Amino acid sequence: xxxxxxxxxxxxxxxxxxxxxxxxxxxxxxxxxxxxxxxxxxxxxxxxxxxxxxxxxxxxxxxxxxxxxxxxxxxxxxxxxxxxxxxxxxxxxxxxxxxxxxxxxxxxxxxxxxxxxxxxxxxxxxxxxxxxxxxxxxxxxxxxxxxxxxxxxxxxxxxxxxxxxxxxxxxxxxxxxxxxxxxxxxxxxxxxxxxxxxxxxxxxxxxxxxxxxxxxxxxxxxxxxxxxxxxxxxxxxxxxxxxxxxxxxxxxxxxxxxxxxxxxxxxxxxxxxxxxxxxxxxxxxxxxxxxxxxxxxxxxxxxxxxxxxxxxxxxxxxxxxxxxxxxxxxxxxxxxxxxxxxxxxxxxxxxxxxxxxxxxxxxxxxxxxxxxxxxxxxxxxxxxxxxxxxxxxxxxxxxxxxxxxxxxxxxxxxxxxxxxxxxxxxxxxxxxxxxxxxxxxxxxxxxxxxxxx
Amino acid sequence: xxxxxxxxxxxxxxxxxxxxxxxxxxxxxxxxxxxxxxxxxxxxxxxxxxxxxxxxxxxxxxxxxxxxxxxxxxxxxxxxxxxxxxxxxxxxxxxxxxxxxxxxxxxxxxxxxxxxxxxxxxxxxxxxxxxxxxxxxxxxxxxxxxxxxxxxxxxxxxxxxxxxxxxxxxxxxxxxxxxxxxxxxxxxxxxxxxxxxxxxxxxxxxxxxxx
Numbered sequence: 243x244x245x246x247x248x249x250x251x252x253x254x255x256x257x258x259x260x261x262x263x264x265x266x267x268x269x270x271x272x273x274x275x276x277x278x279x280x281x282x283x284x285x286x287x288x289x290x291x292x293x294x295x296x297x298x299x300x301x302x303x304x305x306x307x308x309x310x311x312x313x314x315x316x317x318x319x320x321x322x323x324x325x326x327x328x329x330x331x332x333x334x335x336x337x338x339x340x341x342x343x344x345x346x347x348x349x350x351x352x353x354x355x356x357x358x359x360x361x362x363x364x365x366x367x368x369x370x371x372x373x374x375x376x377x378x379x380x381x382x383x384x385x386x387x388x389x390x391x392x393x394x395x396x397x398x399x400x401x402x403x404x405x406x407x408x409x410x411x412x413x414x415x416x417x418x419x420x421x422x423x424x425x426x427x428x429x430x431x432x433x434x435x436x437x438x439x440x441x442x443x444x445x446x447x448x449x450x451x452x453x454x455x456x457x458x459x460x461x462x463x464x465x466x467x468x469x470x471x472x473x474x475x476x477x478x479x480x481x482x483x484x485x486x487x488x489x490x491x492x493x494x495x496x497x498x499x500x501x502x503x504x505x506x507x508x509x510x511x512x513x514x515x516x517x518x519x520x521x522x523x524x525x526x527x528x529x530x531x532x533x534x535x536x537x538x539x540x541x542x543x544x545x546x547x548x549x550x551x552x553x554x555x556x557x558x559x560x561x562x563x564x565x566x567x568x569x570x571x572x573x574x575x576x577x578x579x580x581x582x583x584x585x586x587x588x589x590x591x592x593x594x595x596x597x598x599x600x601x602x603x604x605x606x607x608x609x610x611x612x613x614x615x616x617x618x619x620x621x622x623x624x625x626x627x628x629x630x631x632x633x634x635x636x637x638x639x640x641x642x643x644x645x646x647x648x649x650x651x652x653x654x655x656x657x658x659x660x661x662x663x664x665x666x667x668x669x670x671x672x673x674x675x676x677x678x679x680x681x682x683x684x685x686x687x688x689x690x691x692x693x694x695x
Numbered sequence: 696x697x698x699x700x701x702x703x704x705x706x707x708x709x710x711x712x713x714x715x716x717x718x719x720x721x722x723x724x725x726x727x728x729x730x731x732x733x734x735x736x737x738x739x740x741x742x743x744x745x746x747x748x749x750x751x752x753x754x755x756x757x758x759x760x761x762x763x764x765x766x767x768x769x770x771x772x773x774x775x776x777x778x779x780x781x782x783x784x785x786x787x788x789x790x791x792x793x794x795x796x797x798x799x800x801x802x803x804x805x806x807x808x809x810x811x812x813x814x815x816x817x818x819x820x821x822x823x824x825x826x827x828x829x830x831x832x833x834x835x836x837x838x839x840x841x842x843x844x845x846x847x848x849x850x851x852x853x854x855x856x857x858x859x860x861x862x863x864x865x866x867x868x869x870x871x872x873x874x875x876x877x878x879x880x881x882x883x884x885x886x887x888x889x890x891x892x893x894x895x896x897x898x899x900x901x902x903x904x905x906x
Binding site: 243248251252255256576577579580581582583584585586587588686687688689691 | 740743746747748749769770771772773774777778780784785786787788789793796797798820836840
């Protein structure tokens with residue numbers, strides 16, 4: 243009778259022992275694959291965050307404070323003066339992925355009635371317009387002060403598109419896809435009353451409602467109509483150009499830059515500050531990597547937890563598996579003695595033990611793969627649900643960065659890693675069996691038979 | 696015909712106190728040999744040395760004139776000798792037929808039937824058989840291996856008188872009709888009476904008595 247048949251008979255007839263090994267290997271393999279999946283997911287997520295949103299810096303204008311002879315101070319907000327050429331120079335200073343130039347202005351429309359603010363009148367009924375290339379990158383959206391509820395965000399390729407608030411849309415019966423004509427306006431305050439400085443309207447722009455947003459925070463400030471948060475209009479860059487409130491390629495609001503790797507933020511900013519073309523007496527840079535640090539803390543904790551868990555699972559499972567296999571082999575001392583007495587070689591006996599264990603192990607691996615898939619999906623919803631990686635890509639720039647990215651792709655361990663983990667486990671199982679067998683096989687047949695009796 | 700010979704073998708467990716002192720004996724085909732002696736005198740040790748389960752401290756064991764150390768102990772166990780143990784030592788997850796097939800390519804059922812097991816019994820788990828039936832399976836396994844020498848350690852030690860007598864008859868049949876050399880270690884004088892040659896071990900030395 244050859245060793246394959248003996249192994250098969252053992253596995254079939256000693257079902258209890260076979261099932262116990264199968265369950266142990268299944269549990270260990272499932273935990274290991276799941277743990278490695280989560281570790282892999284956190285590493286990939288961390289990498290994606292580092293290389294996508296990573297960090298940002300904002301080029302802004304200084305605020306001028308002047309004191310008159312009466313000792314009264316006046317705060318004047320300056321405008322930046324950055325051209326496309328300046329932006330190109332800045333983009334060459336590091337691994338900058340996107341830039342978002344911003345202009346500010348005001349707009350009125352015969353078709354829109356704005357939500358009244360302090361001292362509202364027909365003349366001052368206007369909304370503030372913020373025009374940029376990517377609305378999804380606006381701080382209000384990334385900080386979740388605003389959330390896009392309908393439609394899509396504005397991207398650099400969009401022309402004559404706006405985003406309006408739910409309240410403004412409801413008041414004016416507007417929905418996504420509707421068009422309205424805006425005209426230019428400029429808010430001024432005269433004798434405590436708000437007015438529109440542009441009396442004669444010469445610039446008009448017909449825009450399409452691209453999306454509708456909701457405010458997540460209640461605005462309790464007392465401001466003129468144009469300052470009411472619900473009246474804020476987010477527009478594509480060309481809208482203010484059409485309304486003759488800005489010039490194409492010249493940005494007066496601020497310019498936000500998003501870099502690939504937050505680790506390189508300081509160096510990139512230092513490079514930018516070396517540029518002579520920008521007047522640094524009137525401009526300054528504010529850096530912002532809070533998105534990364536906020537998430538990286540979670541990821542770092544998760545990664546460390548997973549590493550500790552993995553080490554514990556690996557050590558405990560290897561110890562338990564080795565112990566069980568040693569006990570199992572030792573319980574087969576009698577069989578080994580009988581087979582040796584029958585002239586069956588030690589190599590064949592060890593081969594039989596190995597074949598049995600490896601067959602069960604491989605069968606357990608197949609089941610463990612399916613089990614670990616189920617487990618990782620459960621872990622996905624409990625561990626990764628709160629993490630928002632804000633990956634910048636064409637999809638998220640349209641949909642909004644705060645849309646939770648599905649973690650399924652992260653938790654799917656690459657096949658090569660699964661194979662390596664299984665091979666390592668197979669090696670542990672084989673080594674445990676081999677070492678346990680060798681401890682017996684080093685005895686003389688007579689010693690084995692003496693132990694039996 | 697002398698099939699096996701032990702020449703001046705010595706054996707000690709710790710290298711000091713010898714269990715066997717210069718033991719020599721010859722074994723022939725077609726005969727039953729019993730090894731008698733008090734407990735601890737080295738009977739089972741001598742049987743183990745004959746079966747190449749262990750090696751002597753000194754001296755030689757020859758099979759058909761060749762030193763078994765040189766031809767290989769595992770090969771000697773596989774080709775030349777077969778064991779029957781007091782505690783049967785059957786593989787517990789196999790049927791009698793499968794136990795017999797362990798050492799032989801011959802069909803196991805005819806051998807088992809010849810030793811008194813039915814076809815149904817031959818397909819049961821060995822642990823579901825009586826002691827006598829299990830010992831018959833062990834003998835069948837020894838016979839199926841086609842070895843010239845059968846080494847039996849207290850083969851009737853766990854059996855009742857009637858069953859022991861049946862087993863003894865089977866062993867006699869093995870020697871006298873199948874031309875095997877059967878070496879039996881026993882405490883039983885009844886079994887010793889059936890032997891052709893009685894070897895008595897005393898204080899590590901062997902005395903031979905031929906009937």
